[in-house]
Amino acid sequence: xxxxxxxxxxxxxxxxxxxxxxxxxxxxxxxxxxxxxxxxxxxxxxxxxxxxxxxxxxxxxxxxxxxxxxxxxxxxxxxxxxxxxxxxxxxxxxxxxxxxxxxxxxxxxxxxxxxxxxxxxxxxxxxxxxxxxxxxxxxxxxxxxxxxxxxxxxxxxxxxxxxxxxxxxxxxxxxxxxxxxxxxxxxxxxxxxxxxxxxxxxxxxxxxxxxxxxxxxx
Amino acid sequence: xxxxxxxxxxxxxxxxxxxxxxxxxxxxxxxxxxxxxxxxxxxxxxxxxxxxxxxxxxxxxxxxxxxxxxxxxxxxxxxxxxxxxxxxxxxxxxxxxxxxxxxxxxxxxxxxxxxxxxxxxxxxxxxxxxxxxxxxxxxxxxxxxxxxxxxxxxxxxxxxxxxxxxxxxxxxxxxxxxxxxxxxxxxxxxxxxxxxxxxxxxxxxxxxxxxxxxxxxx
Amino acid sequence: xxxxxxxxxxxxxxxxxxxxxxxxxxxxxxxxxxxxxxxxxxxxxxxxxxxxxxxxxxxxxxxxxxxxxxxxxxxxxxxxxxxxxxxxxxxxxxxxxxxxxxxxxxxxxxxxxxxxxxxxxxxxxxxxxxxxxxxxxxxxxxxxxxxxxxxxxxxxxxxxxxxxxxxxxxxxxxxxxxxxxxxxxxxxxxxxxxxxxxxxxxxxxxxxxxxxxxxxxx
Amino acid sequence: xxxxxxxxxxxxxxxxxxxxxxxxxxxxxxxxxxxxxxxxxxxxxxxxxxxxxxxxxxxxxxxxxxxxxxxxxxxxxxxxxxxxxxxxxxxxxxxxxxxxxxxxxxxxxxxxxxxxxxxxxxxxxxxxxxxxxxxxxxxxxxxxxxxxxxxxxxxxxxxxxxxxxxxxxxxxxxxxxxxxxxxxxxxxxxxxxxxxxxxxxxxxxxxxxxxxxxxxxx
DNA sequence: GATGAATGAGGATTCATTCAT
DNA sequence: AATGAATGAATCCTCATTCAT
Numbered sequence: 001x002x003x004x005x006x007x008x009x010x011x012x013x014x015x016x017x018x019x020x021x022x023x024x025x026x027x028x029x030x031x032x033x034x035x036x037x038x039x040x041x042x043x044x045x046x047x048x049x050x051x052x053x054x055x056x057x058x059x060x061x062x063x064x065x066x067x068x069x070x071x072x073x074x075x076x077x078x079x080x081x082x083x084x085x086x087x088x089x090x091x092x093x094x095x096x097x098x099x100x101x102x103x104x105x106x107x108x109x110x111x112x113x114x115x116x117x118x119x120x121x122x123x124x125x126x127x128x129x130x131x132x133x134x135x136x137x138x139x140x141x142x143x144x145x146x147x148x149x150x151x152x153x154x155x156x157x158x159x160x161x162x163x164x165x166x167x168x169x170x171x172x173x174x175x176x177x178x179x180x181x182x183x184x185x186x187x188x189x190x191x192x193x194x195x196x197x198x199x200x201x202x203x204x205x206x207x208x209x210x211x212x213x214x215x216x217x218x
Numbered sequence: 219x220x221x222x223x224x225x226x227x228x229x230x231x232x233x234x235x236x237x238x239x240x241x242x243x244x245x246x247x248x249x250x251x252x253x254x255x256x257x258x259x260x261x262x263x264x265x266x267x268x269x270x271x272x273x274x275x276x277x278x279x280x281x282x283x284x285x286x287x288x289x290x291x292x293x294x295x296x297x298x299x300x301x302x303x304x305x306x307x308x309x310x311x312x313x314x315x316x317x318x319x320x321x322x323x324x325x326x327x328x329x330x331x332x333x334x335x336x337x338x339x340x341x342x343x344x345x346x347x348x349x350x351x352x353x354x355x356x357x358x359x360x361x362x363x364x365x366x367x368x369x370x371x372x373x374x375x376x377x378x379x380x381x382x383x384x385x386x387x388x389x390x391x392x393x394x395x396x397x398x399x400x401x402x403x404x405x406x407x408x409x410x411x412x413x414x415x416x417x418x419x420x421x422x423x424x425x426x427x428x429x430x431x432x433x434x435x436x
Numbered sequence: 437x438x439x440x441x442x443x444x445x446x447x448x449x450x451x452x453x454x455x456x457x458x459x460x461x462x463x464x465x466x467x468x469x470x471x472x473x474x475x476x477x478x479x480x481x482x483x484x485x486x487x488x489x490x491x492x493x494x495x496x497x498x499x500x501x502x503x504x505x506x507x508x509x510x511x512x513x514x515x516x517x518x519x520x521x522x523x524x525x526x527x528x529x530x531x532x533x534x535x536x537x538x539x540x541x542x543x544x545x546x547x548x549x550x551x552x553x554x555x556x557x558x559x560x561x562x563x564x565x566x567x568x569x570x571x572x573x574x575x576x577x578x579x580x581x582x583x584x585x586x587x588x589x590x591x592x593x594x595x596x597x598x599x600x601x602x603x604x605x606x607x608x609x610x611x612x613x614x615x616x617x618x619x620x621x622x623x624x625x626x627x628x629x630x631x632x633x634x635x636x637x638x639x640x641x642x643x644x645x646x647x648x649x650x651x652x653x654x
Numbered sequence: 655x656x657x658x659x660x661x662x663x664x665x666x667x668x669x670x671x672x673x674x675x676x677x678x679x680x681x682x683x684x685x686x687x688x689x690x691x692x693x694x695x696x697x698x699x700x701x702x703x704x705x706x707x708x709x710x711x712x713x714x715x716x717x718x719x720x721x722x723x724x725x726x727x728x729x730x731x732x733x734x735x736x737x738x739x740x741x742x743x744x745x746x747x748x749x750x751x752x753x754x755x756x757x758x759x760x761x762x763x764x765x766x767x768x769x770x771x772x773x774x775x776x777x778x779x780x781x782x783x784x785x786x787x788x789x790x791x792x793x794x795x796x797x798x799x800x801x802x803x804x805x806x807x808x809x810x811x812x813x814x815x816x817x818x819x820x821x822x823x824x825x826x827x828x829x830x831x832x833x834x835x836x837x838x839x840x841x842x843x844x845x846x847x848x849x850x851x852x853x854x855x856x857x858x859x860x861x862x863x864x865x866x867x868x869x870x871x872x
Numbered sequence: 873g874a875t876g877a878a879t880g881a882g883g884a885t886t887c888a889t890t891c892a893t
Numbered sequence: 894a895a896t897g898a899a900t901g902a903a904t905c906c907t908c909a910t911t912c913a914t
Binding site: 028112113115116117118120121128129132139140143155156159160164168170174176177178181182189190191192193195200203204206207208210211214 | 248333338346347354373377410428429
């Protein structure tokens with residue numbers, strides 16, 4: 001066990017990160033401890049630090065690789081589409097993606113909210129920037145692919161669109177739960193404060209896309 | 219000093235809360251300590267706890283009273299407008315407000331992001347709900363006023379609009395700084411990741427409003 | 437209200453002390469706060485300190501005056517008895533007293549257990565010793581009265597007997613509740629650990645008195 | 655240092671507990687701090703909490719293991735005695751034990767006085783009850799052994815006798831020091847208040863045993 | 873004399889991280 | 894490489910006491 005292959009090393013790091021992700025589904029960053037991650041991963045506490053310098057690095061990696069995977073999948077999905085895609089078809093695609101992000105990848109969006117205020121303060125800068133660089137390139141490739149399929153949208157605009165998409169979901173997420181307190185439902189009150197995340201996000205994105213394409217057509 | 223009037227008590231509580239707010243302009247919730255707030259307020263550490271049960275209560279109060287003030291001002295501003303306001307005029311109003319929120323009240327939006335994951339866990343529930351109740355009523359009054367001035371928008375829709383507005387700003391804020399690391403500007407890179415908060419928020423809101431009114435007119 | 441008569445002053449001090457005593461019936465010294473005493477007494481927190489230098493002084497006073505009253509009453513009771521009292525009658529008297537102490541004055545015994553380890557560290561020494569002096573004299577008078585009524589017991593022995601009586605009750609009290617945990621009854625277990633305070637105290641005292649008088653008669 | 659054997663773990667826990675015990679010889683529970691225990695044990699403050707959940711748990715353990723050892727030793731001592739022991743021999747044995755408890759194990763008795771009012775509020779209940787269970791069984795075994803050696807005393811009575819023994823010592827201890835103040839000897843005064851712990855405890859126990867056996871013989 | 877606002881020393885406890893094995 | 898025991902800085906909070914009014 002003395003010398004691990006690169007693959008073995010990567011797999012163990014992933015196991016640790018995955019465990020952290022699972023914990024993050026139901027708990028906040030602050031309430032997750034390294035001990036819990038170690039116990040649930042089935043590795044020793046010290047081992048964590050052989051793979052990640054700090055707790056923040058674990059979550060920064062989750063954020064970067066999560067978006068990396070998401071963007072890669074988007075590229076794949078897009079390449080399956082016919083060479084030309086109408087504005088309407090593209091909008092539907094984005095709406096489906098939004099639904100998917102909310103239903104299956106909401107942690108990604110929650111991780112995003114941690115990045116600047118929590119993670120960057122103690123994450124390894126070089127590592128983070130290297131990951132971000134790769135992500136940026138992927139995002140550029142994604143933008144490229146989209147711009148090739150959809151008239152009226154440039155590479156830059158496409159790339160930026162996904163930032164806006166995440167922003168909308170993240171923002172609405174922040175505003176959710178005003179009809180609850182600490183996850184306890186309150187007696188029916190505050191109805192106009194209530195956010196239906198999926199409905200509101202899709203509507204907001206739809207309006208955004210409509211507005212965006214309208215502005216391009218002029 | 220023996221017995222404080224309600225006003226004096228409120229003023230001191232506000233002084234403490236204001237200090238916390240100032241610290242929050244440049245630091246994160248987690249890195250602000252009660253000792254710092256005490257020292258910077260010029261009061262003893264114990265005094266803090268005479269005014270606020272917990273650290274979280276301080277910030278919950280800032281959040282609630284911040285939005286309370288914001289909504290109250292909006293009502294005032296709106297009442298100065300002519301009895302009928304066109305959709306375009308209303309949109310401009312909202313855009314100005316967005317700019318104002320970003321430029322002068324961005325902490326409010328950042329506080330919002332703390333609410334569910336951080337504050338509610340340890341804030342006094344009754345106090346919070348009382349504050350939220352008042353805020354809700356104000357938001358309803360605001361919605362009422364708007365619906366009276368603007369055709370095509372109901373009280374509920376107007377009230378909900380401000381939630382969306384905050385969501386957009388908050389979400390974009392979360393996505394900002396991808397061209398920085400821990401507030402250090404990086405050499406020009408990641409340009410398509412860059413969020414220009416004001417521009418992007420206004421554009422997104424504009425699109426939202428356009429889409430919203432278009433959907434109403436049908 | 438500027439100048440209080442000695443009587444008024446004493447009455448207020450007693451009101452405060454009484455409140456503390458009431459709280460002590462159901463709570464421990466450590467969990468009683470000066471704020472609670474003030475609130476329940478209906479006086480200001482600062483007023484407490486006009487009457488008692490420290491929290492410990494309040495309880496020391498309760499201890500001293502409690503025993504003072506108890507001894508005074510004993511003297512009165514004794515003086516009502518016929519001039520000669522048999523050993524058996526005296527024993528019955530002591531047993532009744534034990535029962536009374538347990539049923540109605542158990543706080544007194546609990547206070548006793550606080551004296552050395554808790555109170556003396558921060559109680560006013562002069563005041564305490566003055567009180568103890570008075571108590572001592574009363575105890576001597578009590579001893580005197582008893583020795584006059586009961587053959588076979590000297591003043592010193594009688595005086596000492598009450599110390600032993602309190603010791604027995606206090607000690608058994610300390611050993612109570614081994615069939616409970618933090619006042620929660622446990623499922624029937626530990627039966628031989630169980631102390632029945634009244635029964636055990638009376639039996640122990642009875643044995644003590646029997647032994648004592650037997651040793652004197654030899 | 656990587657993984658400690660059960661024995662090593664126990665030893666370190668004992669080292670910490672021993673340190674607490676030493677401090678408790680001369681200071682009160684309330685005035686002993688975790689920092690002091692850590693410093694005097696030569697371990698870090700955090701280490702304390704790896705071994706004991708709370709400060710109260712340390713002292714609860716001292717209490718339980720102290721009595722456990724005491725009872726075990728008593729069983730051993732008793733098994734060395736001839737198969738039949740006269741009432742007088744047994745009484746002498748108990749008196750010697752009382753002397754030993756007072757001279758060498760008085761902290762044990764002082765710890766007992768902390769149990770209900772102080773320790774149980776914050777000690778781990780399951781741990782405590784497990785320890786108490788073991789102690790109870792030991793006490794039963796001790797009772798058994800005694801009842802086998804001494805006619806006139808049942809297992810239950812023997813077991814209960816040790817509770818009474820501790821109660822007598824503990825109670826007298828509470829009443830001690832009335833000729834002192836905060837451990838400072840006062841000029842010769844209050845002589846009849848003076849408890850000579852050893853003499854008084856032995857005498858009280860002797861009377862108790864005499865009374866007890868007399869009641870059995872009838 | 874009465875009051876309660878202000879105080880701050882002091883305490884228990886948490887947890888990311890280190891490092892000897 | 895893996896481990897988990899050890900660590901101690903850091904944090905929130907309590908509450909007896911002081912003192913200006």
